[in-house]
Structures are given as C-alpha cells and as structure tokens.
Amino acid sequence: MTSVLVVDDEPSFTEALSVGLRREGFEVRTAADGRAALAEISEAEPDLVLLDVMLPGMSGLDVCREIRKQSRVPLIMVTARAEEIDAVVGLEVGADDYVAKPYRMRELVARMRAVLRRASGQPPPAQSDAACLVEGDLELDIDRHELRVRGELVTLALKEFELLAYLLAHAGRVVTRDSLMQNVWEYNYVGDTKTIDVHVKRLRAKIExxxxxxxxxxxIRGLGYRYERAAPPAA
Incomplete structure (x- = not known):
C-alpha cells in the first residue's frame, strides 16, 4: 500500500484529508509541524509527502529544503495562498508539484498518482517520434535529454523538459492548458492550471x-500557449 505523510497543523483538515486518502487506498501518517515531519520521513520513509506551506515554527518551504537534503521522496506543496510566488518558490526548493486550497479530492489524488508514476521511473507520455526537435537555434535532444540554445547547453528540470518537448512537438499550433494537464502532467482534470503557468514562466527564463x-x-489568452515556428533563414 502506498504510504503518504500529510504535514499540516489544522487537525480538522488533516482528519478529513486522511479519511479521503484512505478511501482511495493510501496508508496515511500525519505530522503537525516541520520537525515532526522530518522525523517521520527519517523513520517511516513514506512514498509521498503532502506538505502545507503555512506551518508553525519552520515554514513548509524550509521543511522542503531540509527534506531535499536527505531524500528525493515525491513531494507536493499544499497552501491556502494562491499567489504565483508560492508556486514558484515551492518548485524551486524541490517540490514536485503544487496544489492550492481549496481543491477537489479527485484533483489531488490525480496529481499524487502522476507524481508517483514519474518517481517510479515510468516513461512520460510520448511527445514525439523524433529523437531531436529543432526550431531555429533551439535544439532539444530527446534521447540524450539535452537542450541547446545557440549551441549552449541549458539545464532543465524534468518537467520543464517534458513541457518544452510537448510544445515543440506541436510547434505552430495552440496547445491548451487542458491538453498540457492531460499529456504532460497526466491529470485528467479541468481546473486550476497554475502549475503549468509557473513552469512556462521558468522555461521562458531559460530560453527567451x-x-x-x-x-x-x-x-494565447483564454486557451493556452503556442511555440512559435522559427522564421526561415534569409536567402
């Protein structure tokens, strides 16, 4: 049975979430603060951590940093604050995903299972049959998992790489957020897509x-994104 550590200091929320997760077949352990969470991870080694940003003492972000010093356990940040900065910082300190309260149990479980699949080494959804995707001065080598812009190697996180591969495979066409959720994040859910926007922002910072x-x-407002085709070289 897949074990989940829920880290949150609100007993009523933790109890309700634990009941819902157990119904979905998860084994649930809880911790009310960062120190307790770190102890649980060292002792019980959960398969996945749901970590609230707002915790007494150590913040959830600080707890995430400490976890990443000792473990690569799949980790999803949970917060009641929906500002984009929470998502950006959470992902930068090592979270695998980000969910804002309130959320639907179906959405949360879908994200948990997708993160667990990625952590188990299952291959991501096929992005393209091409071993290398090229648009102008940008070259994405699928087999070597490398990105070069103007010949310079650019380091991408796994999800950034998968996102760019999907956009490049559909270059010149609009890719909706729902399509990205289903094909890159593997969520069959229509709802909060802030995670996509955060990853696009981070990707732009590296290639634009x-x-x-x-x-x-x-x-493309109201729809999603498009990777623009490179202009053909002048004759």
Missing part, C-alpha cells in the same frame, strides 16, 4: 532573450 516579452512561447 527577454522573458518579459516572449518570442518563442507565446500566450
């Missing part, structure tokens, strides 16, 4: 000349 005025990955 001016991330505030993106030319490669453009936003």
């Amino acid at each position: 000349d001016d991330p505030s005025n993106p030319q490669r990955i453009t936003t």
